[in-house]
Amino acid sequence: MANAPREIIIAKNLGFQYVGARRAAIQGIDLSIREDEFILLTGPSGCGKTSLCRCLNGLIPNFYQGEWTGELLVDGLSVTTQLTSELSRRVGYVFQNPENQLFALTVEKDIAFGPENLGLSREEIRQRVDEAMNVTGTLPLRDLAPYELSGGQQQRVALAGVLAMKPSVIVLDEPTSFLDPRTAEEVMRATDDLRRELGLTIVVVEHRLDLVARYAERIVVMDAGKIVADGDLEETLDEKFDLLAGLGVGIPRVSLLWAALRRDGLVSGKVPTRVEDAASSLGGMMSQ
């Protein structure tokens, strides 16, 4: 067992209904995630994906009131009995809008905020902050105020703040929505680098598959509070194309095009997710 990847998140029949809500936000969730997986969590607006993420770091049930069912283990800890502070050490959360996450006067202080609250020694805090700034490329921003930064820089500072807690899992809830497409790619690449360098588990909530398809090997799709598809990203997209399209999942445009041409009987084979793959297949056919 020593080298087999550990299961870091295990949900069994997990459900939650917010106080005042008419139906459960999530229900009957069975999910297990291994260490250093990169998972894309998606589904239509209101499907429960943010609620599921809130469970992972204990925001649910500790800060949101409601009715909890089932079981959730994160890094061996049961979410219902564990203190949120313990959980938030293990599961870092990067929000959609970095403005909501950054508040200190300088970048360095912002990143140090979490570790300071853990009651670590000065030396340890300093070391963690330096390391986090190093891997996220935020060292040159050290003395700037967060509001002076661009959206992409802010999101990297938010990532650094999360990393300084030395988590095992990072959840990113639509982390690039407010960023321009080039900066969005840069943030996704930086996230993937972190997984590779530090062996972190990454869960990204995103509507736009084209942005994440390059990095995520697994996709989990939710609808009406339940998981409706879970598997290898490319295979799932190919085999469950109609289901995903019907749900309004943000399928890459090349995949949509390919599926349409396949229905016309003009192409065959697996639905591609990348432009370069579609281009070479189509080119091959047209040069015949």
Place this chain on the structure above:
Amino acid sequence: MITLEKVSFTYRSGQRALQDIDLNLEGGDFIAIMGENGAGKTTLAKHLNGLLKPSQGRVLVDGDDTRKVSVARLSRKVGLVFQNPDHLLFSETVKDEVAFGLKNFGFAPEVVHNQVIRTLEALGLSEYAETSPFLLSGGERKRVALAAILATEPDYLILDEPTIGQDYQQKERLRNFILQLYSQGKAVVMITHDVEFVAESNPKVILLSQGRIVAQGPADSVLSKDELVKKASLVRPQMSRLFGELTKYGLPSDVVDVHRARILLEEKLSEAKVRVAQNS
């Protein structure tokens, strides 16, 4: 008509956000303002309803200089939906939220009621009428914020990043809704990074970079030019990148949407099929 004449704007910090912007906006227009983070897009939007006044140049809304009329008066004509819905929402129910602006404008209760019902329905929010906005998902809250502005039926509608947090179906619905609005003679301006949404909607695109307009024109011609798109920190739509690789087969390079891509490829692939059949 909204007219911007040589508008420049400098923040008090000395940061220059807009330079020499000329722009006309009239009923039936559909414009997408695109550009990198910090290009000045939101600053430009805030000039359209008088929230910001130009440091140089002027902005005229139906002939009124925005420096000389109140924002309250302008807001009856120009509706601005911010990108972060939480800046806007505060009522206890979705219904009250959408009714708020209408009540403020002094409409009779039954007019308010009917208008609220209609708007909620159009945006797929009817089932949440009695729900607190804060129990809704981010994407749903965003639609509530949009509904609150739409209900007041402004002549000019400015949407700051309307597709953030919206799934594919919501985006389709939004696209249809926008289409309806400008075909009814309203003007719609959206600020967005969402190149795929723009590619499928085909508005006029205005590309901003560092506070200046660097290009404008139909979406397919602007978004298929690599150099321009890079300058504004965007990426070309997938169809444009695909067709960029396929020009050697006699396909055009300015394809940005799936619909046109499909028609063109159907023709080419059918020809290839016939060739293969003839040769064998």
